[in-house]
Amino acid sequence: MNDEYYLELSENPVQFENASSVNNVFFDEANKQVFAVRSGGATGVVVKGPDDKSSVAFRMDDKGEVKCIKFSLGNKILAVQRTTKSVDFINFIPDYPHLEFSHECKTKNASILGFCWTNWNEIVFVTDQGIEFYQVLPDKRTLKLLKSQSINVNWYIYCPETAVLLLSTTVQGNVLQPFAFKTATMSKMSKFEIELPAVPKPAKLSLSERDIAVATIYDQLYVMYLKHHSRTTNSPGAEVVLYHLPREGTCKRTNVLRLNTTGKFAINVVDNLVVVHHQSTQTSLIYDIKLRELDGNVNVHQPVLPARSINPFKIPLTGPAAAPSQAPLPCELYSSSWSVFQPDIIISASEGFLWYLQVKLQPTLNLLQDKGKLMDFLLRRRDCKMVILSVCSQMLIGGDKGNLSVVATVFDKLNQVYKEYLDAEQAYTAAMESGPSRSSAYKRPVRTQAVIDQSDMYTHVLSDFTEKKEVKHKFIIAVVMEYIRSLNQFQIPVQHYLYELVIKTLVQHNLFYMLHQFLQYHVLTDSKPLACLLLSLESTYPPAYQLSLDMLKRLSTANDEIVEVLLSKQQVLGALRFIRSVGGHDNASARKFLDAARQTNDTMLFYTIFRFFETRNMRLRGNPGFNPGEHCEEHVSYFKQVFGESAVMKPTTA
Amino acid sequence: MDHNGQESGNMEEVKICDPSILPQCPDHTDTDVPSENHCVNEDHRTPSDPEGLLESADHSSEQDVLPQEPSTEMQKLHVEDDRSLCPGGSETDSGKASQDSALVDNSNDDSGEFVVTVLARGKMEEQGMGMKGASSPLSETGTPLGPPSHRNEDVTADSWRQHRKHVFVLSEAGKPIYSRYGSEEALSSTMGVMMALVSFVQSGDNIIRSVYSDEHTVVFMQRGPLVLVSVSCSRQSEQQLRNELVYVYNQIVSMLTQASITRIFEHKKNYDLRRLLAGSEKILDGLLNLVDSDPSFLLCAVHCLPLASSLRDSLSQILQKAITPNLVFSILIAKNQLLTIVQEKMVIDDARLEPADLHLLLNLIGASSAFQAGEIWTPICLPSFNPDCYFYAYISYLDPPECTVCLVLLSTDKEAFYSVAECKRKIEEAMQTQNALKSIAKAQSYSVSQVGVSDLRHFMYKPFDVPDNHRQLTQFTSPEMEAPYSSEEERMRLLDLYRDLHGRIHSASRPLKLIYHVAERETLLAWVTSKFELYTCFSPLVTKTCAINAITKLLRWIKKEEERLFIRYPPKYSTTPNPSRSSKTDAH
Amino acid sequence: MLMISPRMASGMQEKQYTPSLLSFFIYNPKFGPREGEEEKKILFYHPIEIEKNEKIRNVGLCEAIVQFTRTFCPTKPAKSLHTQKNRQFFHEPEENYWMVMVVRNPMVEKPNKDGKPPTVEYQEEEIIDSVYGSVLQQCYSMYKLFNGTFSRAFEAGGVELLTQKLEKFFYRYLQTLHLQSCDLLDVFGGISFFPLDKMTYLKIQSFVNRVEESLSLVKYTAFLYNDQLIWSGLEQDDMRILYKYLTTSLFPRHTEPELAGRDSPLRPEVAGNLLHYGRFLTGPANLKDPEAKFRFPRIFVNTEDSCEELHLIVYKAMSAAVCFMINASVDLNREFCEKLDSLVGPQLTLLASDICEQYNINRRISGPEKEPQFKFIYFNHMNLAEKSTIHMRKMASVSLTSVHPDLMKILGDINCDFARVDEDEEIIVKAMTDYWVVGKKSDQRELYVILNQKNANLIEVNEEVKRLCATQFNNIFFLD
Numbered sequence A: 001m002n003d004e005y006y007l008e009l010s011e012n013p014v015q016f017e018n019a020s021s022v023n024n025v026f027f028d029e030a031n032k033q034v035f036a037v038r039s040g041g042a043t044g045v046v047v048k049g050p051d052d053k054s055s056v057a058f059r060m061d062d063k064g065e066v067k068c069i070k071f072s073l074g075n076k077i078l079a080v081q082r083t084t085k086s087v088d089f090i091n092f093i094p095d096y097p098h099l100e101f102s103h104e105c106k107t108k109n110a111s112i113l114g115f116c117w118t119n120w121n122e123i124v125f126v127t128d129q130g131i132e133f134y135q136v137l138p139d140k141r142t143l144k145l146l147k148s149q150s151i152n153v154n155w156y157i158y159c160p161e162t163a164v165l166l167l168s169t170t171v172q173g174n175v176l177q178p179f180a181f182k183t184a185t186m187s188k189m190s191k192f193e194i195e196l197p198a199v200p201k202p203a204k205l206s207l208s209e210r211d212i213a214v215a216t217i218y219d220q221l222y223v224m225y226l227k228h229h230s231r232t233t234n235s236p237g238a239e240v241v242l243y244h245l246p247r248e249g250t251c252k253r254t255n256v257l258r259l260n261t262t263g264k265f266a267i268n269v270v271d272n273l274v275v276v277h278h279q280s281t282q283t284s285l286i287y288d289i290k291l292r293e294l295d296g297n298v299n300v301h302q303p304v305l306p307a308r309s310i311n312p313f314k315i316p317l318t319g320p321a322a323a324p325s326q327a328p329l330p331c332e333l334y335s336s337s338w339s340v341f342q343p344d345i346i347i348s349a350s351e352g353f354l355w356y357l358q359v360k361l362q363p364t365l366n367l368l369q370d371k372g373k374l375m376d377f378l379l380r381r382r383d384c385k386m387v388i389l390s391v392c393s394q395m396l397i398g399g400d401k402g403n404l405s406v407v408a409t410v411f412d413k414l415n416q417v418y419k420e421y422l423d424a425e426q427a428y429t430a431a432m433e434s435g436p437s438r439s440s441a442y443k444r445p446v447r448t449q450a451v452i453d454q455s456d457m458y459t460h461v462l463s464d465f466t467e468k469k470e471v472k473h474k475f476i477i478a479v480v481m482e483y484i485r486s487l488n489q490f491q492i493p494v495q496h497y498l499y500e501l502v503i504k505t506l507v508q509h510n511l512f513y514m515l516h517q518f519l520q521y522h523v524l525t526d527s528k529p530l531a532c533l534l535l536s537l538e539s540t541y542p543p544a545y546q547l548s549l550d551m552l553k554r555l556s557t558a559n560d561e562i563v564e565v566l567l568s569k570q571q572v573l574g575a576l577r578f579i580r581s582v583g584g585h586d587n588a589s590a591r592k593f594l595d596a597a598r599q600t601n602d603t604m605l606f607y608t609i610f611r612f613f614e615t616r617n618m619r620l621r622g623n624p625g626f627n628p629g630e631h632c633e634e635h636v637s638y639f640k641q642v643f644g645e646s647a648v649m650k651p652t653t654a
Numbered sequence B: 001m002d003h004n005g006q007e008s009g010n011m012e013e014v015k016i017c018d019p020s021i022l023p024q025c026p027d028h029t030d031t032d033v034p035s036e037n038h039c040v041n042e043d044h045r046t047p048s049d050p051e052g053l054l055e056s057a058d059h060s061s062e063q064d065v066l067p068q069e070p071s072t073e074m075q076k077l078h079v080e081d082d083r084s085l086c087p088g089g090s091e092t093d094s095g096k097a098s099q100d101s102a103l104v105d106n107s108n109d110d111s112g113e114f115v116v117t118v119l120a121r122g123k124m125e126e127q128g129m130g131m132k133g134a135s136s137p138l139s140e141t142g143t144p145l146g147p148p149s150h151r152n153e154d155v156t157a158d159s160w161r162q163h164r165k166h167v168f169v170l171s172e173a174g175k176p177i178y179s180r181y182g183s184e185e186a187l188s189s190t191m192g193v194m195m196a197l198v199s200f201v202q203s204g205d206n207i208i209r210s211v212y213s214d215e216h217t218v219v220f221m222q223r224g225p226l227v228l229v230s231v232s233c234s235r236q237s238e239q240q241l242r243n244e245l246v247y248v249y250n251q252i253v254s255m256l257t258q259a260s261i262t263r264i265f266e267h268k269k270n271y272d273l274r275r276l277l278a279g280s281e282k283i284l285d286g287l288l289n290l291v292d293s294d295p296s297f298l299l300c301a302v303h304c305l306p307l308a309s310s311l312r313d314s315l316s317q318i319l320q321k322a323i324t325p326n327l328v329f330s331i332l333i334a335k336n337q338l339l340t341i342v343q344e345k346m347v348i349d350d351a352r353l354e355p356a357d358l359h360l361l362l363n364l365i366g367a368s369s370a371f372q373a374g375e376i377w378t379p380i381c382l383p384s385f386n387p388d389c390y391f392y393a394y395i396s397y398l399d400p401p402e403c404t405v406c407l408v409l410l411s412t413d414k415e416a417f418y419s420v421a422e423c424k425r426k427i428e429e430a431m432q433t434q435n436a437l438k439s440i441a442k443a444q445s446y447s448v449s450q451v452g453v454s455d456l457r458h459f460m461y462k463p464f465d466v467p468d469n470h471r472q473l474t475q476f477t478s479p480e481m482e483a484p485y486s487s488e489e490e491r492m493r494l495l496d497l498y499r500d501l502h503g504r505i506h507s508a509s510r511p512l513k514l515i516y517h518v519a520e521r522e523t524l525l526a527w528v529t530s531k532f533e534l535y536t537c538f539s540p541l542v543t544k545t546c547a548i549n550a551i552t553k554l555l556r557w558i559k560k561e562e563e564r565l566f567i568r569y570p571p572k573y574s575t576t577p578n579p580s581r582s583s584k585t586d587a588h
Numbered sequence C: 001m002l003m004i005s006p007r008m009a010s011g012m013q014e015k016q017y018t019p020s021l022l023s024f025f026i027y028n029p030k031f032g033p034r035e036g037e038e039e040k041k042i043l044f045y046h047p048i049e050i051e052k053n054e055k056i057r058n059v060g061l062c063e064a065i066v067q068f069t070r071t072f073c074p075t076k077p078a079k080s081l082h083t084q085k086n087r088q089f090f091h092e093p094e095e096n097y098w099m100v101m102v103v104r105n106p107m108v109e110k111p112n113k114d115g116k117p118p119t120v121e122y123q124e125e126e127i128i129d130s131v132y133g134s135v136l137q138q139c140y141s142m143y144k145l146f147n148g149t150f151s152r153a154f155e156a157g158g159v160e161l162l163t164q165k166l167e168k169f170f171y172r173y174l175q176t177l178h179l180q181s182c183d184l185l186d187v188f189g190g191i192s193f194f195p196l197d198k199m200t201y202l203k204i205q206s207f208v209n210r211v212e213e214s215l216s217l218v219k220y221t222a223f224l225y226n227d228q229l230i231w232s233g234l235e236q237d238d239m240r241i242l243y244k245y246l247t248t249s250l251f252p253r254h255t256e257p258e259l260a261g262r263d264s265p266l267r268p269e270v271a272g273n274l275l276h277y278g279r280f281l282t283g284p285a286n287l288k289d290p291e292a293k294f295r296f297p298r299i300f301v302n303t304e305d306s307c308e309e310l311h312l313i314v315y316k317a318m319s320a321a322v323c324f325m326i327n328a329s330v331d332l333n334r335e336f337c338e339k340l341d342s343l344v345g346p347q348l349t350l351l352a353s354d355i356c357e358q359y360n361i362n363r364r365i366s367g368p369e370k371e372p373q374f375k376f377i378y379f380n381h382m383n384l385a386e387k388s389t390i391h392m393r394k395m396a397s398v399s400l401t402s403v404h405p406d407l408m409k410i411l412g413d414i415n416c417d418f419a420r421v422d423e424d425e426e427i428i429v430k431a432m433t434d435y436w437v438v439g440k441k442s443d444q445r446e447l448y449v450i451l452n453q454k455n456a457n458l459i460e461v462n463e464e465v466k467r468l469c470a471t472q473f474n475n476i477f478f479l480d
Helices: A371-379 A385-397 A404-433 A454-467 A473-489 A496-508 A512-520 A528-537 A543-555 A559-568 A572-581 A590-599 A603-621 A633-643 B002-021 B025-036 B053-068 B073-085 B089-106 B114-132 B137-141 B148-152 B184-203 B238-256 B258-267 B281-293 B295-299 B309-321 B345-350 B355-367 B414-434 B436-442 B488-505 B544-565 B579-587 C052-070 C129-147 C150-176 C184-188 C198-214 C236-253 C268-272 C334-366 C405-420 C458-472
Strands: A007-009 A023-028 A033-038 A045-048 A055-058 A068-071 A077-081 A086-091 A100-104 A112-117 A122-127 A130-137 A142-150 A155-159 A164-169 A175-182 A185-188 A212-217 A220-227 A239-244 A252-258 A265-270 A273-278 A283-287 A299-301 A313-315 A329-331 A338-341 A345-348 A353-359 B165-171 B176-179 B208-213 B217-223 B226-232 B327-334 B337-344 B375-380 B391-397 B405-411 B456-463 B512-518 B523-528 B532-538 C015-017 C020-027 C042-046 C078-083 C086-094 C097-104 C107-110 C119-122 C218-225 C228-232 C298-301 C308-317 C320-327 C374-380 C385-388 C391-394 C399-401 C425-431 C436-442 C445-451
Touching: A023 A068, A033 A068, A068 A112, A077 A112, A086 A112, A100 A142, A112 A155, A122 A164, A142 A185, A155 A212, A164 A212, A212 A265, A220 A265, A239 A273, A265 A338, A265 A353, A273 A353, A371 A385, A371 A404, A385 A404, A385 A454, A404 A473, A404 C198, A454 A473, A454 A496, A473 A496, A473 C198, A496 A512, A496 A528, A512 A543, A512 C228, A528 A543, A528 A559, A543 A559, A559 A572, A559 A590, A572 A590, A572 A603, A590 A603, A590 A633, A603 A633, B165 B184, B165 B238, B165 B281, B176 B184, B184 B208, B184 B217, B184 B226, B184 C052, B208 C052, B217 B238, B226 B238, B238 B258, B238 B281, B238 B295, B238 B355, B238 B488, B281 B355, B281 B488, B295 B355, B295 B456, B295 B488, B309 B327, B309 B337, B309 B414, B309 B436, B327 B355, B327 B414, B355 B405, B375 B414, B391 B414, B405 B414, B414 B436, B456 B544, B488 B512, B488 B523, B488 B532, B523 B544, B532 B544, B544 C458, C020 C052, C020 C150, C042 C052, C042 C150, C052 C078, C052 C086, C052 C097, C078 C129, C086 C129, C086 C150, C097 C129, C129 C150, C129 C184, C129 C236, C129 C298, C129 C405, C184 C374, C184 C385, C184 C405, C198 C218, C198 C228, C198 C320, C198 C334, C218 C236, C218 C308, C228 C236, C236 C308, C236 C320, C308 C334, C320 C334, C374 C458, C405 C425, C405 C436, C405 C445, C425 C458, C436 C458, C445 C458
Parallel strands: A252 A299
Antiparallel strands: A007 A353, A023 A033, A033 A045, A045 A055, A068 A077, A077 A086, A086 A100, A112 A122, A122 A130, A130 A142, A155 A164, A164 A175, A175 A185, A212 A220, A220 A239, A239 A252, A265 A273, A273 A283, A313 A329, A338 A345, A345 A353, B165 B176, B165 B226, B208 B217, B208 C078, B217 B226, B327 B337, B327 B405, B375 B391, B391 B405, B456 B532, B512 B523, B512 C425, B523 B532, C015 C107, C020 C042, C020 C097, C078 C086, C086 C097, C107 C119, C218 C228, C218 C320, C298 C308, C308 C320, C374 C385, C374 C445, C391 C399, C425 C436, C436 C445
């Protein structure tokens, strides 16, 4: 069953001292840091993350209960909120005074809901009456107000990745006002409303921040609304509604993820997949918003795969307490003490672990029967190459041998991605050549693992597939041809080794006539190596000779090869006629042709060739004789010996 | 010396007896030639003569009686001699006619045998000589294709099958007459089958023409009572093979005359004609070798030795001067090529010597070294001229012992031996004084390189009779076959290529005007216009432009050399003794 | 009845008769070796009316001829016998089995004055051996395609079965021989391939592969469009004769019910809705028909070694035709045919329109072809590919050639020359009519061109041919 789990927790979680009465634990999504604050920091603060190795530890005076604590980007400045009125700062920049200083929010009798760093020295205070955007001046130990905006706020969510701040406004709290931050600037984005399942009477705050998550999927910012099951609307179960939040323009409701059940849920985003954890069933579902099944104006999605639990996790025993005899004890999944953060973080405060959630692709092979859909799914994953390739081999050799049309679709999907990459590449290089000025616009296209090129296909799939004895050769050929077809369909130039593969297979089963027909329709693109390969087949299949000559002719750059081939076939006249037809006879080597003629032991032929060159010499030099440089002496004497002195051309004639 | 003595001794015998051998000949000639020529010898005519052939046939058959009398040949001959000499001969003839037929019935099948006795005996004597010498003189003409052993070849051996061209002659009764290879006896059954095939198809009111296999072409031809079959793997056209069979037939006719052949088989269906042809197979062998190796037969034209026109003219004049009554053709030959030919005017007026006949004559001469010894006087029929009558050929070499220059004088008078021999002496003298023999010896065929076109290897050019000299004998010219055609095989191959072109361009059903053929080892061009017929052979690498230019150049060259290459205006003379004519000749 | 050829000169009442079949017989000398048994040798004789002894005599002649030629070359017996009135062609396809075809020479009938019977003149040189020789060989191949070898039938059911089969087959087949219109193309017996771009060809490839996969019964497949071959799973020689059968016999019998216009590209939906034009050319004429029979013609392939017997299913949609060949041992029922129909029909319909579209595109690119100065025939012995602008349409009945028969015969002559040597050759001739005829042979290829520029010279003609090669045969190696 192990290969059934397609979700797993990172195997070295960030460990920290678990939350307790004396130890408060905070998590900063921006820096992915866990703060363990013992007795208000007096007995020390331990900061862990983003991975197990990195950690910071320090002390600070206990000035009352800490509400919120975060480092600015790069751990430069620490901000601590203890009251609803002010935030305290501690300088962590080396050789700066390590003294605390505090700042009150400027709005009278507003209470600070929280704050978030947007830069190493810029911070936003979120109050119930608005937001205040400051620049921190550590040396002066003061803050400079950059911008502020007054607006009633129920709660807020900050997406560090995109530096976008969402404010919940209005009584019901379902109108969200986003702000975008960029060094020293703050821009207000158009607000939008989350459709509530039911409007309560009288109006009261009915959208909680627990039901909203913000994350970027496929490089787009989405607001995810966990819409609970409502009796009134007879929907089968709860849904996750996605609102696309573009930098410019209005936010639109784009996707709906059907959960088909009810209960407590938590959302993660991993590898552009939306993962919904369901506590009661202790399982998770994954959704790919690009796997679209059209349904009305928004895309309604079903889970890509059947619900599965996260791969069970064994807590590694570390420290002196660990005894080798003791087996690692399983940790409770989906526990109530779990808190889930975007995009892919799961924290168990009670056990003091921070995991990154991960998707395992291998199991999907067996869980997703529709190979086409599977490909669509895999091609969008980060570490997909090997999995995809194994899918291919599996569908060709494996037990569940897909039929040709499936093979075809798979190949087409792969080559589509392949082609897109090649085009991008080409456009880029083209731009480069066209001069750096414009090229700045282009950036070198990144080659993702989804790009499966011909050599990948050849080395990992086709080469050993075609070796398989148990597979019917009919199928082998069909598959390779299918691949070539697909490449051609996307106008991808086919590599020579694929043709070799075809020919090898056809020859193995002496399906020469088939090969002949392929060449006849130029299915195998012309090339010198291919022509040579054909030539090598002549002994077993004579027509190959003609085929290869045709190919050389079409290449039009292979005249020398043609002459060599003809000479090797003792077609001396043919060779000479050919070289003449391409106008090369004036600088052809007389020696070469006379040698060839001699080898045939055909004196008549030798006479003809000899005469041809005599006449040529005559034309070029006004003298039929050969130059010493041409090394034809032995041939001249042979000629005399066979046909007599008199037969040699006289300078006077012609 | 002794040997020479022997020869001359032989010749003596030949000389003496020859004129007297053929008793019926005077009747023949007297009847035949006039029937050809209305104005000659008017006065010699006997009233019965105009009936022509039938008459003369009776004469000859009448002689059938005599051989029955037990007598040596010599006696017989003399007896005949006397008889024929008696003036009343011609009268008695008609009277004898009925008796003949009666006799023929109970007579042995010797009918018409005499017609050839001259040739036959001629041969026998040669063989006599031959026995003294190493081998039979005729074998000297043997080419690689035909060593004398061919007669007794094993007809079941592959070597026999592999012969390039077989020729068979048989009688309607299926009796073998001639086979080029292997003895007729051994082949009698095969020939039987041939005849069966012929008559089977005939029985279906149809005519068998030929049979084709991947290897062979078998051509059947019937001529009167004779069936001729050619089995060849030479890939020649059916028409060409047929023409060759016609040559074979005509060569036989030249020895027997058509009339007598017909007559013989009329009398006896299953007559064995070999008895008459005994010894003369070698003439047919020689002919067939010549047919294969000499394009003259293909082109039906005469190849004359290139000669400065001045020299040719003086030779013609020499011949013109040396004349005697009934002399109709004086022919001078060197190296088996024609030097010049002079013709009796009256004969020329409505007939002329056909190349075909000349070929047969040349073959006859070439086939027999016997002619190299002194003088020969022999009757010969020229089928194209007249298949039923004889001429009397005086043949003698002028340059013994080399024997390259040969004089042939044709007379219509069997008695004319001495007068004709006299002509020869005149000619010899004249030539000596002019030292002609030397200049003839110098004369030789030319090399294609003289044309000066590098890619041109060989050619054959045959001008057509043009109105102004339409009486001219059809000729062709062609250079020596030099490298790369130095070997026998190569020569034969080139000739075959020419034959191919010729066959195609003259195809009965689909004749062509021009053929340009880039073949395996040469490029050939054949071109037929109203003025000439041309066959050329180039290097296989010649370009079309090149070839066309070469042709133009060649034609120009030939025009320039015309006088040397051809006999332009064959001279004529008049031998008519009757005054009216002579006055006419004086007018010249 | 006699065909009156177009060459019959109008005006004068002289009649021209084209060659016609006099008789056709098959015999085996081993079957009646003894005297008086001769009749046993004769396995088939056409026309049947011929009197027994006449038959025996004619067979006898053939035996004699063959025997006679064997005395000169035991391994290469006679191929043909020429007589004044006719020609006989001999062919020994299997040991001791002889096929003989007797063709009457074409003749001219010249009427005579005062009621004398007209004089008949036979044209003895008009018939070209190689052409009619191949016609005879074709007769055998065609028989073999549908019946297997002679000896096979003999082993199976003795002389009775063999004679039965022969009569059954040749009775019909001989009527389809059109001796007056035989020419060089019969010598080649070539296959005309449909010109197609790589992509469309690959589509067809994968179509064939997929069908063969889903209909695992199918052993071989062949794909044709516009009566031209695109793909053959059969070996070359079998395909050659099957192609001959399809294009000269089967297809012409099923002239398109759907309008030619239909071939214009159609919207994919149409095929999606299974609204397709597929139909069986062999087997059931109409699947809906409850009486429909599911019997298909049997054919024999690979007769040299394995000799497989197969059902021949020919299925056609618009101009695209597919042959499915299935082992004869399985019997095909309604279900199978319906499955095939539903599977192949839509795809084939779609493919057909694809091909048509592509074809039109290519045509547009190549531009409208105007009547060129020349006509040509191309043949490649290597793949039997054949191309001809001389034959407008090779129909079941007659092949309408656009050139004078004499020129066609000149082509035949040139072809015979080429057949002699395997070196490259070129022959250019000028006919009496001043037409130029060019024959080129390069490796295994032969090209024949007829030019009607009467006053052109050799060099111009050469240029013209070069131009032709450049346009038509640019993609192959053709020595000049």
